[in-house]
Amino acid sequence: MIGRIQALMVDLDGTMVDTLGDFDAALNRTLADLARPPVARADIERMVGKGSMHLIRSALQHGGLDAEAAQSLLDRAWARYQAHYQAVNGQHSAVYPGVAEGLAALAARGLPLACLTNKPLAFARELLARKGLAGHFRHVFGGDSFARSKPDPLPLIETCRALGTAPANTLMVGDSLNDAQAARAAGCPVVLVRYGYNHGEPIAHAPHDRLIDSLAELDALIA
Numbered sequence: 001m002i003g004r005i006q007a008l009m010v011d012l013d014g015t016m017v018d019t020l021g022d023f024d025a026a027l028n029r030t031l032a033d034l035a036r037p038p039v040a041r042a043d044i045e046r047m048v049g050k051g052s053m054h055l056i057r058s059a060l061q062h063g064g065l066d067a068e069a070a071q072s073l074l075d076r077a078w079a080r081y082q083a084h085y086q087a088v089n090g091q092h093s094a095v096y097p098g099v100a101e102g103l104a105a106l107a108a109r110g111l112p113l114a115c116l117t118n119k120p121l122a123f124a125r126e127l128l129a130r131k132g133l134a135g136h137f138r139h140v141f142g143g144d145s146f147a148r149s150k151p152d153p154l155p156l157i158e159t160c161r162a163l164g165t166a167p168a169n170t171l172m173v174g175d176s177l178n179d180a181q182a183a184r185a186a187g188c189p190v191v192l193v194r195y196g197y198n199h200g201e202p203i204a205h206a207p208h209d210r211l212i213d214s215l216a217e218l219d220a221l222i223a
């Protein structure tokens with residue numbers, strides 16, 4: 001049940017912007033700096049969703065390091081990754097069809113919107129600005145904005161607080177199990193897109209209230 005929606009929280013990677021190209025460029029430049037083997041884009045797609053630190057750790061382990069060896073490289077890898085990501089942010093990414101129209105229709109209804117992503121906040125803000133999407137959002141929160149990130153419900157609960165709406169009236173829109181589990185635990189309705197990244201698993205297996213093919217469908221869904 002979606003119920004009465006008074007505000008929305010929208011995920012970024014895999015929901016509004018196809019950022020795999022940026023992840024690919026930044027991650028593989030980082031691995032090259034550390035003389036570690038590259039990761040194929042299809043494997044990166046399965047690793048995205050739990051924040052940048054998780055992505056880097058997964059890539060190092062995918063390249064043959066055990067957890068301890070990966071951990072010992074993490075500080076250096078994170079510094080290189082930040083520099084590379086900042087340099088490419090948005091260059092190899094595209095806004096999905098229907099996103100700008102969908103967000104504009106919701107805004108026209110007077111519904112406040114927050115972007116809630118596991119991406120580091122600085123990268124998220126920059127990407128939204130570069131893709132012309134920043135103006136739609138009253139708030140932007142990243143994976144480093146709160147003590148815990150999705151799939152923990154905390155970021156959703158805090159975002160609802162910032163929006164001034166109860167979780168039951170605040171719709172989470174996302175592309176992965178992280179968004180779905182966080183929404184269920186926070187008591188928020190959740191709509192998932194069929195086109196994003198979901199760790200290589202069918203998105204229909206994640207808990208959801210509705211599945212959509214485009215954010216342009218949201219307006220009619222909550223009307």
Ligand SMILES: O=C(O)COP(=O)(O)O
Pocket residue numbers: 011012013014048049050051052055116117118119120
């Ligand atoms: O940076 C990630 O791991 C994914 O971010 P998302 O929460 O916008 O999908």
Ligand SMILES: [Mg+2]
Pocket residue numbers: 011012013014015049174175176196197
């Ligand atoms: Mg996502």
